[in-house]
């Protein structure tokens with residue numbers, strides 16, 4: 106069908122072999138999720154810092170390899186220890202992001218798996 110004859114809202118016809126997947130980067134606060142996203146994408150698109158709760162919204166970054174497109178979603182650190190309003194709001198953002206993806210990349214600090222990590226993992 107000619108492009109200008111397609112009904113409104115119709116998507117491009119899929120090209121054989123093309124694939125696209127959504128991957129959420131999830132973990133407790135300050136474990137290096139945003140640093141990992143930046144490394145995977147090859148650009149500094151998500152703010153990183155030594156302070157926990159740096160990421161406040163979902164941040165999306167793309168990496169294309171051949172016919173495959175990886176869409177990474179950086180999320181705020183999931184807080185299981187304190188239930189204040191900010192933490193509740195950030196946790197809600199994580200739960201929303203996780204519901205929309207094909208795959209979850211669960212991040213822990215190298216060589217350290219704590220009860221807080223286990224609580225985040227249990228939620229997934």
Ligand SMILES: Nc1nc2c(ncn2[C@@H]2O[C@H](COP(=O)(O)OP(=O)(O)OP(=O)(O)O)[C@@H](O)[C@H]2O)c(=O)[nH]1
Pocket residue numbers: 133134135136137138139140141152153154155156157158159160161180181182183
């Ligand atoms: N030594 C070391 N430090 C790291 C590594 N990855 C990240 N960091 C540092 O850890 C700190 C936190 O990194 P972020 O990427 O901001 O962590 P985050 O999980 O996104 O943090 P929140 O968004 O606050 O949950 C920063 O000071 C990073 O430079 C790593 O592999 N090794």
Ligand SMILES: [Mg+2]
Pocket residue numbers: 138139140151152153159160179180181182
């Ligand atoms: Mg972050």
